[in-house]
Amino acid sequence: MILDDFVQFDANGLYCKYGGFYIDPVQPVDRAVISHAHADHAVAGNREVWCTAGTQAFMQLRYTKNAAKVFNVTAYGQPFVVGGVEITFVPAGHMLGSAQLLMAYQGTTYLYTGDFKLQPDATCEPLEWVKADVLITESTFANPATQHPDPIAEISKLKDIKINILLGAYGLGKSQRLIRLINDYAPQKTILMHHRIMPLNTIYEKAGYTLGKYQLYNRKLMKNQQDYVYIVPPFTFDSYIRATGVKRLFASGWKNLQVNSQDTLYISDHADWSDILEMIKQVQPTQVWTLHGDGKHLREHFNNTLFVKLLN
Template sequence: MILDDFVYFDDKGLYCKYGDFYLDPQQPAKTAIISHAHADHAVSGNTNVYCTRATASIMQLRYDRTAARVFHIAEFNRPFVVGGVTITLVPAGHMLGSAQILMEYRGARYLYTGDYKLQPDATCEPVEWVTADVLITESTFADPAVIHPDPVAEIIKINDIKVNILLGAYALGKSQRLINLITEHAPQKKILVHHKIMPINLIYEKMGFPPGKYQVYGRKLMKVQDEFVYVVPPFTFDSYIRATGVKRLFASGWKNLQVNNQDTLFISDHVDWNDILQTIAQTQPQQVWTLHGKGEHLRAYLKDDIFVKILN
């Protein structure tokens, strides 16, 4: 039987009272099951954290001693129990170590996707499918008007840009994916990486997912026109708003983050409308609960076929 209040939001985040734990809490909690290491899902200061080894390693890098009091490392597809709820972490394909969280309780299966991606990505574990009675899906781009382009076709466009490129990207997940895509599909480009990204790259390499060919940024290098691509995090990208002699690009699925109309890089690490429909077909849920976006389009599309509940 599906429990309508199996998870709900309180002042700390998404809470499961039946197991007394939080899913990606927004405030420090006694027990947290964390889907992946992006800061909007993985805060510091939790007492007990259940997550993959990669997620723990990145949290320890970013938060040091405050990452968590105790990490409980879980392997993919190996069930464990928290407060009477059976938990299984399933690859989400969003970034290294990202996991969907399957929760089984009193004969019902609830699948929390966290952030997830169906597009191929050589820098993380590919998404895997499991069936569930309730699909609790992110809905960042749950809009029929949003269909992500092929990332390979997007990255190939930089082959036509002969000047040096200042490429803005989130340091964790997106930067490593871009390094890999450029290495594979624009091999003549010489990739430079901001020093803040380097420690994350080292974790990827240690975990068996080397991003590709790159070197640490040096100021003298970018003064030469040699088809360099300098990958920088957002704060550095914004500080170079008046940079001359370079093409400024920002890689994102969001239109408002594209910095010029002539050259865009629509590369997203989230599911689009078609991906969500494919996920529903694969997981075969009786109900769909949405969060981190808008669920109205899914509710209108699914109508009476599948019940849709909008959690936030």
């Protein structure tokens, strides 16, 4: 039997009262199961955390001693129990260490996707399919108007840009994917890295993910026009809004983050509309619950042929 209140939002985030834990809480809590290390899913200060090894490494780098009092690091596919709910981490394909949460309770299974993507990504574990009675899916881009382009075609645009490029990207996950894509599909470019991204790259490489060639940013180098791509986090990108002698691009699935209509770089680490429909097809749920976005388009699409509940 599906429990309508298996997970519910409160002031601290998404709570499972049957297991006594939060999923990706937005405030520090006693028990947190964390899907991945992006800051909007992994806050500091939780007393006890369950996560993958990759997520632990990034949290400890970012939050140091305040990351969590206790880490329970669990491999993909290895079930564990929190408060009577059996949980299994399943690769989500979003970034290194990202996991879906397959939760089993009283004979019913609930799959929390966290952030996920289906596009190939050589810098993280590929998404794996599992069946579940209830799919609790992110709906960041759950709109029929959103179809993400081929990332290889997008990154190949850089080959035609003959001046140095200032490339804005989120430091964790997106930047490492961009390094690998540029090395693979625009190898004539020389990649320069902002110093704050370098320690994140080290964690990827220690985990066995080869990013390819890059070097620490040197201001003197950027004075020359030699096919440099300087990858910087958003705050640095915004501070260079009046930069001259460079092409400014921001890699994102969001239209409002593109610098202008002529120079776009739509590379997203989230599922688009077609991907979410494919997730539903593969999981074969009886119900779909949506969060982290607007699920109204999914509700309209299925038009009562599949129950869709909007959690937020």
